[in-house]
Amino acid sequence: MNLEAFESQVLPVKNKLFRFALKFLGNEEEAKDVVQEVFIRVWKGREQMDQIQNWEAWCMRITRNLSLDRLRTLTRKPTQNIEETFDIRQESFTPHESTEMDESMNRITEFINALPEKQKQVIHLRDVEGYSYNEICEILELDMNQVKVNLFRARNAVREKLMKINAYGL
Amino acid sequence: MDSKKIEELLNKYWNCETSLEEEQQLREYFKGSDIPQEFKGAANLFQYFNTHKKKTLNDVSFDDEVLEKVRHVPKGRISTLVYNAMRIAAGLAVLVVAAYFVRNEVRKSTPQEIVDTYDDPKLAFEETKKALKMISRGFGTAEEKARKINLFNEAKEEIQKGEKENNNL
Known part of the structure; x- marks a missing residue:
């Protein structure tokens, strides 16, 4: 792989890698550093890329491993600033609807952040990034059964909490 | 898409039986407005997923x-x-x-004297011989001088002997 191919094919996945790293680290600067390190690793290992069937999943796996390494070395707790940086306002919403939406987003963020680590990763990869079950198995180094069980538990934990809010208007 | 179809898809979704295409259909549906109240919770969740997907690495120089x-x-x-x-x-x-x-x-x-100056061994031998002869001459001269000192000592001993004999007499 030459530099042009790297620039046109590999670099564009940066946002997926960034979002995934952010899920672990909760800090944009740290996540950015991890993504940069991932690309350097990918470049160093580009000779193996021909033998890798799904290089995007490979990049995601490296992102996960490096993020976990970094988490271990960080002494401070990850800062939960993800929700603060989202702009969820859409032109079609009235100010009242936007406020309501803000609240719902914050609640769902809370629900998802409260999930066990594996469930959080699986629901992110499937429902945010749209990866297939096989790809998720490859990224998280889990078997199909574990992936499905974790996704089922994650979706249903969030569903239960959503039903409670809607039932009691909390 | 009618609400029955959405309900059916949502049930499959909660049971993790939907395909990626079906999940995409749900995502598209919940992007729209006029969502029935019964789907409000699910709509919020899909809105959350859509919003998360928009998060990008906001750095032009990256x-x-x-x-x-x-x-x-x-x-x-x-x-x-x-x-x-x-x-x-x-x-x-x-x-x-x-x-x-x-x-x-x-x-x-390094002083020039201790550096080898002769490439031809014969010449070097001759020069060494010359140097040794010069030293030898030096020794010869010293020996002559020493002999003179010896003569002086002998004379001194003779005088002392003569003095002793005179005293005895």
Whole structure:
């Protein structure tokens, strides 16, 4: 792989890698550093890329491993600033609807952040990034059964909490 | 899409039985407005997923930084070997040049007398002989002087002897 191919094919996945790293680290600067390190690793290992069937999943796996390494070395707790940086306002919403939406987003963020680590990763990869079950198995180094069980538990934990809010208007 | 179809898809979704295409249909549906109240919770959740997907690495110089770093990464294993070999060669070259200069300096500071001056062994032998003869002559002269001192000592002893005899008488 030459530099042009790297620039046109590999670099564009940066946002997926960034979002995934952010899920672990909760800090944009740290996540950015991890993504940069991932690309350097990918470049160093580009000779193996021909033998890798799904290089995007490979990049995601490296992102996960490096993020976990970094988490271990960080002494401070990850800062939960993800929700603060989202702009969820859409032109079609009235100010009242936007406020309501803000609240719902914050609640769902809370629900998802409260999930066990594996469930959080699986629901992110499937429902945010749209990866297939096989790809998720490859990224998280889990078997199909574990992936499905974790996704089922994650979706249903969030569903239960959503039903409670809607039932009691909390 | 009618609400019955959505309900059916949602049930499959909660049971993790939907395909990626069906999940995409749900995502598209919940992007729209006029969502029935019964689907409000699910709508919020899909809104959350859509919002999360929009999160991007907001740094215009990121690509350039990565490409710059990548350019400075040594190529493959062979290149690494060549690179290391060149480093060792450069180190050796520095040592050789340094040794050459040090040798020159030492030569300059060494006195000329102790440096070999003769390339022809015969000539060197002759010169050595000359030098030894010169030393030998020096010894000869010293011996003559010593003899004179001996003569003086003998004379002194004779005088002392004569004085003793006179006293006895």
